[in-house]
Amino acid sequence: MSLLPFENYFINVILPIPLQRLFTYRITEAESKFLKKGMRIAVPFGKKKICTALVYKIHQQEPNAYEAKSIHQILDDTPVVTELQLKHWEWISEYYMCSLGDVFRAALPSAFLLESETIVLKNPKFEDDSVLTDSEFLIYEALSQQSQLSVLEISSILSKKNIFPLLKTMLAKQAILLKEEIYESYTPKLVKYIKLNEKHSGDKALIELLGSLQRAKQQHKALLTYFSLDAQTRKPIKAKDLLEKSAVSIAVLKGLVDKEILEFYHIQEDRVSFGVAGGQLKELNQFQQVAFEEIEASFVDKAVTLLHGVTSSGKTEVYAKLIQKQIDQGKQVLFLLPEIALTTQLIDRLKKYFGGEISVFHSKYSMNERVEVYNNVLESKKNTQIVLGARSSLFLPFSNLGLIIVDEEHETSYKQFDPSPRYQARDTAVLLAYLHQAKTLLGSATPSLESYYNATNNKYGLVKLTKRFGEVQLPKIELVDIKEKHRKKRMTSHFSDRLLEEIQESIDNKEQVILFQNRRGFSPIVECETCAVAPGCPNCDVSLTFHKYRKELRCHYCNYRQSMPLNCAACGSTKLTTIGFGTEQIEMELNELFPDVNVGRMDLDTTRGKYGYQKIIGSFQSQEIDILVGTQMLSKGLDFGKVSLVGVMNADNMLNFPDFRAHERTFQMMVQVAGRSGRSKKRGKVIIQTFNPYHQILQQVSSNDYEGMYKEQLEDRWQFHYPPFYRILKITLRHRDLMTLDSASEWFGKSLTNAFKDNVLGPTAPSVSRVRNLYIKHITVKIPPKQSLKATKQHIVKIQNTFTAIGAYRGVRLGIDIDAY
Numbered sequence: 134m135s136l137l138p139f140e141n142y143f144i145n146v147i148l149p150i151p152l153q154r155l156f157t158y159r160i161t162e163a164e165s166k167f168l169k170k171g172m173r174i175a176v177p178f179g180k181k182k183i184c185t186a187l188v189y190k191i192h193q194q195e196p197n198a199y200e201a202k203s204i205h206q207i208l209d210d211t212p213v214v215t216e217l218q219l220k221h222w223e224w225i226s227e228y229y230m231c232s233l234g235d236v237f238r239a240a241l242p243s244a245f246l247l248e249s250e251t252i253v254l255k256n257p258k259f260e261d262d263s264v265l266t267d268s269e270f271l272i273y274e275a276l277s278q279q280s281q282l283s284v285l286e287i288s289s290i291l292s293k294k295n296i297f298p299l300l301k302t303m304l305a306k307q308a309i310l311l312k313e314e315i316y317e318s319y320t321p322k323l324v325k326y327i328k329l330n331e332k333h334s335g336d337k338a339l340i341e342l343l344g345s346l347q348r349a350k351q352q353h354k355a356l357l358t359y360f361s362l363d364a365q366t367r368k369p370i371k372a373k374d375l376l377e378k379s380a381v382s383i384a385v386l387k388g389l390v391d392k393e394i395l396e397f398y399h400i401q402e403d404r405v406s407f408g409v410a411g412g413q414l415k416e417l418n419q420f421q422q423v424a425f426e427e428i429e430a431s432f433v434d435k436a437v438t439l440l441h442g443v444t445s446s447g448k449t450e451v452y453a454k455l456i457q458k459q460i461d462q463g464k465q466v467l468f469l470l471p472e473i474a475l476t477t478q479l480i481d482r483l484k485k486y487f488g489g490e491i492s493v494f495h496s497k498y499s500m501n502e503r504v505e506v507y508n509n510v511l512e513s514k515k516n517t518q519i520v521l522g523a524r525s526s527l528f529l530p531f532s533n534l535g536l537i538i539v540d541e542e543h544e545t546s547y548k549q550f551d552p553s554p555r556y557q558a559r560d561t562a563v564l565l566a567y568l569h570q571a572k573t574l575l576g577s578a579t580p581s582l583e584s585y586y587n588a589t590n591n592k593y594g595l596v597k598l599t600k601r602f603g604e605v606q607l608p609k610i611e612l613v614d615i616k617e618k619h620r621k622k623r624m625t626s627h628f629s630d631r632l633l634e635e636i637q638e639s640i641d642n643k644e645q646v647i648l649f650q651n652r653r654g655f656s657p658i659v660e661c662e663t664c665a666v667a668p669g670c671p672n673c674d675v676s677l678t679f680h681k682y683r684k685e686l687r688c689h690y691c692n693y694r695q696s697m698p699l700n701c702a703a704c705g706s707t708k709l710t711t712i713g714f715g716t717e718q719i720e721m722e723l724n725e726l727f728p729d730v731n732v733g734r735m736d737l738d739t740t741r742g743k744y745g746y747q748k749i750i751g752s753f754q755s756q757e758i759d760i761l762v763g764t765q766m767l768s769k770g771l772d773f774g775k776v777s778l779v780g781v782m783n784a785d786n787m788l789n790f791p792d793f794r795a796h797e798r799t800f801q802m803m804v805q806v807a808g809r810s811g812r813s814k815k816r817g818k819v820i821i822q823t824f825n826p827y828h829q830i831l832q833q834v835s836s837n838d839y840e841g842m843y844k845e846q847l848e849d850r851w852q853f854h855y856p857p858f859y860r861i862l863k864i865t866l867r868h869r870d871l872m873t874l875d876s877a878s879e880w881f882g883k884s885l886t887n888a889f890k891d892n893v894l895g896p897t898a899p900s901v902s903r904v905r906n907l908y909i910k911h912i913t914v915k916i917p918p919k920q921s922l923k924a925t926k927q928h929i930v931k932i933q934n935t936f937t938a939i940g941a942y943r944g945v946r947l948g949i950d951i952d953a954y
């Protein structure tokens with residue numbers, strides 16, 4: 134007698150954790166019919182935990198190593214992750230040596246990844262609770278009593294097991310929030326204007342008015358000034374301008390308003406808006422038109438094309454035209470930007486052209502905003518036909534991409550360093566486009582060496598745009614030898630006489646100035662004059678940075694802070710001096726040198742929060758700021774018409790950075806900041822202060838010789854075995870205990886050397902060898918052009934597996950980074 138085979142159904146899922154393998158759960162037959170690849174389910178994991186998993190495969194093979202648990206519940210009716218996305222994830226996971234779970238966690242907005250430990254809060258902005266179902270209302274009530282609860286707590290308070298779906302709908306109704314969120318609201322700036330009261334229009338009324346004020350001298354003066362301003366500019370008049378021009382007090386203006394002669398009104402100034410009228414694309418000039426046609430021609434047989442266009446050549450307009458063509462054909466476009474907060478100007482321009490079809494996506498957005506964009510893309514809504522986003526927007530569920538544009542493709546922020554997946558968004562974009570059979574356009578004024586190498590070797594197409602728009606000349610770059618200037622006593626603080634002259638000239642011409650200093654804070658470190666000890670961070674192996682504004686010392690690695698000590702911790706001496714200089718110090722020196730000039734500062738400290746950049750960029754644009762001092766943030770694609778001078782305070786600290794790309798990076802940075810000068814009409818100037826004016830890279834910057842820089846750097850790369858010839862794979866080990874770390878990294882290093890011989894460098898301690906109480910060691914593996922990447926990785930995984938099995942090294946954190954640059 135044979136038994137009927139009992140039908141068993143199982144499901145393989147991806148869990149959002151770093152473990153390589155998939156996990157198997159038991160499901161019912163009905164569930165097996167309903168579930169599809171890419172849907173989410175809640176599953177038990179570990180002892181008590183419940184977390185969100187992604188359906189990967191449904192099958193009937195019982196696992197033999199363990200008893201499969203049942204799933205908790207189903208969370209979606211239809212897949213939230215598409216087949217194409219999963220293919221992309223698989224490629225990322227294989228190429229970057231990370232788990233699918235790592236990609237899962239990075240790819241979905243965190244609201245999609247509820248777990249029993251997730252903390253839930255009431256949304257204070259939620260008002261209409263009538264939209265909630267009875268069960269949802271119970272949760273909402275529980276949250277009113279206690280300001281925050283974990284998913285697990287809610288489920289035990291309500292003695293209800295199935296709350297994941299309820300939380301999901303409540304999130305959709307925006308009744309609740311998940312913790313991790315930081316909220317910031319942006320209040321647009323209100324500017325106070327002044328105008329003539331309606332009653333008094335017409336010439337006759339004016340004469341009467343002035344007559345009536347014969348005895349109120351001040352008011353008379355103010356009104357006269359108002360008329361002359363009005364006649365001169367024919368534009369709305371700011372109350373502030375009238376005050377300045379007429380040299381009266383605000384009380385005088387108020388008096389006039391009380392008499393109903395003048396009146397105040399406000400205009401909400403969109404601080405980052407562009408003065409473009411209408412939504413029409415601009416007509417391309419002849420050079421742009423040629424570039425546009427060349428790109429199209431190149432796409433006929435190349436999947437990737439590099440647009441090498443000098444700063445201010447109008448690459449954006451070329452992009453816009455390409456985008457237009459895609460949407461006319463009903464295709465989606467992904468426009469990648471290096472750091473979205475810095476590119477509000479560009480977003481604004483594209484919004485003007487494609488308003489209703491654009492969505493913006495980035496990690497500073499609130500969770501609700503991110504979920505909304507994700508869902509809209511999933512449903513192929515019209516307003517997501519164009520997505521502008523930072524690197525994480527690669528993970529959106531596109532269905533029909535026609536083109537991916539990677540703007541400023543050389544930017545380092547396209548590389549994700551931590552946590553895993555450590556992907557390079559530009560390269561990952563090329564693959565995504567390939568999966569959609571779409572094209573990729575890389576754009577830059579200073580392409581990365583790798584991309585230019587691919588372009589000159591026919592792997593990518595290459596299109597050049599060598600003229601600035603309006604044929605404004607590229608700025609004139611002058612190198613100033615500050616060693617010489619010091620010797621001749623021609624330095625005032627950190628300013629050479631040349632730089633000061635030029636600043637003065639710009640100010641006199643009512644033009645704006647950008648000063649670049651690649652360090653934030655007041656000065657990098659404080660040092661004791663007696664014993665030369667510098668206060669260091671207790672958690673990291675670095676000196677603390679002095680921030681004058683708050684009179685405190687800070688660690689730029691872990692954010693540790695303490696107030697500025699009065700005496701040296703080592704010898705007690707009170708003679709503490711500051712060494713080096715940062716943005717804050719430059720700002721202060723400027724305030725002394727140019728007391729009448731408004732100085733602004735843009736660095737990590739002044740731009741926190743979602744709208745931090747917008748505020749500063751906005752006030753520079755509206756010319757409330759005359760001189761803007763900043764770090765490398767300034768180099769990113771900003772377009773200000775009134776900037777006639779860019780000054781680089783010190784070019785040397787970048788050149789001396791210990792990294793094989795330091796020279797390439799310096800070139801890119803300098804050319805990019807220089808490119809902010811003289812963008813409209815008049816030729817701009819750039820002053821670069823340096824101790825090494827004859828340095829090859831600075832010479833190349835000053836003659837805008839990209840080709841020369843490229844050739845020379847490429848030779849170095851070849852000679853010293855670096856990309857694009859050799860690949861670089863970097864292994865990072867971290868541990869609290871230095872002895873353990875030393876022995877672990879020695880072991881790992883030896884195992885690698887056995888296999889890869891001379892191509893293994895290290896283990897070495899990085900220049901900052903301890904961060905947040907963890908010691909750090911690096912091992913670099915160079916992979917020669919002919920060596921199989923796949924075999925290399927497989928071997929490294931083998932070593933890794935043996936390593937993790939060694940008890941003594943348990944707790945050593947291991948990170949692998951492919952193309953770690």
Ligand code: ADP
Binds near residue numbers: 421444448450772
């Ligand atoms: P890039 O991105 O190459 O640095 P932009 O696209 O920012 O250059 O263009 C530089 C400036 O020239 C912008 O202010 C832009 O509005 C203007 N511009 C570029 N192309 C055109 C065009 N075809 N018609 C009118 N203005 C243009």
Ligand code: ZN
Binds near residue numbers: 670672688693
């Ligand atoms: Zn620290």
Ligand code: ZN
Binds near residue numbers: 661663664703705706
């Ligand atoms: Zn001392």
